[in-house]
Amino acid sequence: MTDAPTLFVLTGAGISAESGLGTFRDKGGIWSKFDPMKLATPEAFAADPTHVHAFYNARRQNLLAAAPNPAHAALARLEAALEEAGGRLHLVTQNIDDLHERAGSRRVIHMHGELLKARCLHCEEVVETRVDLSTAQACGACGRAGGMRPHVVWFGEIPLFMDEIETALLEADLFVAIGTSGSVYPAAGYVGLARRAGIPTHEINLEPSDNAHLFDGADYGPASEAVPVFVERMLAELREG
Structure with missing residues (x-):
């Protein structure tokens, strides 16, 4: 050149x-152990946000321990x-x-998207996060609780x-x-x-x-x-x- x-x-x-x-689609990957439709869709989050948060909280802590x-x-x-x-x-x-x-x-x-960020469903504010998310957490921008989700692209999203x-x-x-x-x-x-x-x-x-x-x-x-x-x-x- x-x-x-x-x-x-x-x-x-x-x-x-x-x-x-973990990889996702390889033999033994994440989606061979977990159902993505119950963990990685907007519908899954709407139906059971606590379950979805637990999955991503574990992945976030795994990431923070990685190098x-x-x-x-x-x-x-x-x-x-x-x-x-x-x-x-x-x-x-x-x-x-x-x-x-x-x-x-x-x-x-x-x-x-990025696992170390969260996004508010109410106002779309994106913030850095290294702690566990929950339905009780309030958005620092709009003050409303229950809308903080992982800032990641789920199935069905662009x-x-x-x-x-x-x-x-x-x-x-x-x-x-x-x-x-x-x-x-x-x-x-x-x-x-x-x-x-x-x-x-x-x-x-x-x-x-x-x-x-x-x-x-x-x-x-x-x-x-x-x-x-x-x-x-x-x-x-x-x-x-």
């Missing part, structure tokens, strides 16, 4: 699995190196954890920042998907969008995703090993360019 490139990186649950955060792994750190290094060279990394994650940020990534788009994500993708010189199942839309459709725009595509995953055939290249193995190797290749190309 003669000029510093713009990369679009999409990450999924596989990048955080080695940090102790970024080498895959997160590698992407933060790549972001810094690209910016220094005049390029850019658009980092979009399906994950609701903050491990990218804790590893040093400065610009992260959370298309499925992911966040869709226009911003598509604009960033179409600016990219390379599309990379890391730790994604390839089965959750609209994210699973981004590789097809990249291909139609003539953007090279690359997959990094523990094993081939459901849409692996759409990628031009791939690296398979644990994210903590495969992502740093990929990043070192990119950094070498930057130095040579």
Whole structure:
């Protein structure tokens, strides 16, 4: 590469699995143990908010005890190196954890929301939270209780920042998907969008995703090993360019 490139990186649950955060659709994943229709829909929250809060409170405490792994750190290094060279990394994650940020990534788009935030159903105020949520909690903005919900995108809801994500993708010189199942839309459709725009595509995953055939290249193995190797290749190309 003669000029510093713009990369679009999409990450999924596989990048955080080695940090102790469960994946969703793999064998033994979260949705094999829990019914998402009873825990991750607006209807479930309306019917039994206490049950939904208990599930997400446990996941929030698990996240707070977790730490970024080498895959997160590698992407933060790549972001810094690209910016220094005049390029850019658009980092979009399906994950609701903050491990990218804790590893040093400065610009992260959370298309499925963030577990360490809460949103008021009454006034739509979004606030940081690291404590358990409950139906008794009042919103600091409007003062009403009973409406604080996890700031995450549930089944049946539209992911966040869709226009911003598509604009960033179409600016990219390379599309990379890391730790994604390839089965959750609209994210699973981004590789097809990249291909139609003539953007090279690359997959990094523990094993081939459901849409692996759409990628031009791939690296398979644990994210903590495969992502740093990929990043070192990119950094070498930057130095040579």
